[in-house]
Amino acid sequence: MTNAALYVPRESLRTSGEEFYLADLIGLAALAETGEAFGLCRCLEFRGGDILEIARASGGETVFLPFKKEIFRINLMVAA
Numbered sequence: 001m002t003n004a005a006l007y008v009p010r011e012s013l014r015t016s017g018e019e020f021y022l023a024d025l026i027g028l029a030a031l032a033e034t035g036e037a038f039g040l041c042r043c044l045e046f047r048g049g050d051i052l053e054i055a056r057a058s059g060g061e062t063v064f065l066p067f068k069k070e071i072f073r074i075n076l077m078v079a080a
Contacts (some may be wrong), residue, residue: 016059022050023043025027025041025043025052026042026043027041027055030054037057038056039054039063040054041054042054043055049066049068050066050067051064051066051067052064052067052072054063
């Protein structure tokens with residue numbers, strides 16, 4: 001099995017309410033506390049922790065923020 005690729009169907013992967021796969025965050029709207037559009041999430045992964053790259057809605061500079069509870073409140077809304 002050395003150097004063999006292992007694949008798992010996405011449906012079989014489970015997370016708790018406080019866990020997210022970075023791929024699920026890509027493209028999500030980042031909103032300010034007021035509900036105003038701030039930008040879109042792009043994700044980066046570093047050895048020291050996960051960093052979210054936010055492409056600003058206003059077209060300003062891209063913002064890089066650590067993905068921590070103290071900074072982000074996550075509310076994933078799934079369309080039916």
